[in-house]
Amino acid sequence: MAxxxxxxIEFLGKSANESFARSAAACFAxxxxxxxxxxxxxxxxxxxxxxxCIVHAYPNEIGRIQMKCRIMGDDTFxxxxxxxxxxxxxxxxxxxxxxxxxGEDRSGMGFSIMECFMDTVKVKSKVGKGTTVxxxxxxxxxKSR
Amino acid sequence: xxxxxxxxxxxLTLNFNGELDHHSARAAMKALGERIDAFMPRECVxxxxxxxxxxxxxxxxxxxxxKRMKEIDGRLLVVNVPAQPMRVLDASGIDRLIxxxxx
Ligand SMILES: Nc1ncnc2c1ncn2[C@@H]1O[C@H](COP(=O)(O)OP(=O)(O)OP(=O)(O)O)[C@@H](O)[C@H]1O
Ligand SMILES: [Mg+2]
Numbered sequence: 710m711a712x713x714x715x716x717x718i719e720f721l722g723k724s725a726n727e728s729f730a731r732s733a734a735a736c737f738a739x740x741x742x743x744x745x746x747x748x749x750x751x752x753x754x755x756x757x758x759x760x761x762c763i764v765h766a767y768p769n770e771i772g773r774i775q776m777k778c779r780i781m782g783d784d785t786f787x788x789x790x791x792x793x794x795x796x797x798x799x800x801x802x803x804x805x806x807x808x809x810x811x812g813e814d815r816s817g818m819g820f821s822i823m824e825c826f827m828d829t830v831k832v833k834s835k836v837g838k839g840t841t842v843x844x845x846x847x848x849x850x851x852k853s854r
Numbered sequence: 855x856x857x858x859x860x861x862x863x864x865x866l867t868l869n870f871n872g873e874l875d876h877h878s879a880r881a882a883m884k885a886l887g888e889r890i891d892a893f894m895p896r897e898c899v900x901x902x903x904x905x906x907x908x909x910x911x912x913x914x915x916x917x918x919x920x921k922r923m924k925e926i927d928g929r930l931l932v933v934n935v936p937a938q939p940m941r942v943l944d945a946s947g948i949d950r951l952i953x954x955x956x957x
Binding site for chain 2: 727750753757764815816818821825
């Protein structure tokens with residue numbers, strides 16, 4: 710599928726950038742004319758992935774995070790969020806509901822929420838190298854609603 | 855995120871105003887814990903009417919507030935939940951554990 714439009718943003722893994730990242734993704738997706746519910750879903754999924762980079766990938770430092778958004782010719786919104794942090798040893802286990810290494814501050818629901826709100830969620834990770842989470846969601850055209 | 859509240863006849867009402875994410879959760883949890891400890895209410899009501907965004911950080915906050923209320927033999931209610939936070943709560947399944955009502 711051809712790429713109709715894209716943007717790439719890099720930012721520091723500071724918690725203040727969580728709202729920046731999800732708002733930027735939603736702003737870019739706005740050209741697909743999504744419903745409020747679809748926009749909310751995108752924002753939530755991006756917030757989960759970016760928070761994971763800040764909390765888990767870089768536990769003792771402020772690292773770099775890259776977010777790429779693509780709009781495909783078939784009105785699919787694709788977002789990938791990449792860090793160069795600690796990586797995930799067992800991806801399957803990490804994606805199980807309630808699994809967390811974050812203690813009482815976290816609920817272990819981040820990946821479940823991403824999977825619930827997006828059509829597909831793919832995770833690539835290498836211990837010591839970093840993690841990339843790529844998510845897709847088809848945005849229905851208003852005309853056909 | 856701004857939290858305002860009052861306690862009346864053993865019912866502590868806390869109004870959440872703004873976005874509840876990892877960035878704001880720590881201060882929100884602190885404010886919540888301090889108010890529960892100060893008033894020792896029999897009921898704590900989290901009023902989400904003006905909550906404009908929430909992610910999984912909010913789930914951890916609700917679960918901790920519930921745990922704290924159970925420790926003092928009280929109960930927790932989450933009320934006026936707007937559409938986006940409600941979708942997050944639905945997806946997490948905590949609506950089965952906590953008393954939650956929509957906007
Ligand atoms: N970018 C990442 N780098 C390293 N580890 C990660 C990353 N993302 C997730 N993980 C691991 O996967 C686990 C599950 O992530 P998930 O988002 O589902 O839950 P959580 O972040 O622990 O809790 P919640 O998202 O509910 O606050 C994390 O506890 C962490 O161990
Ligand atoms: Mg998470």
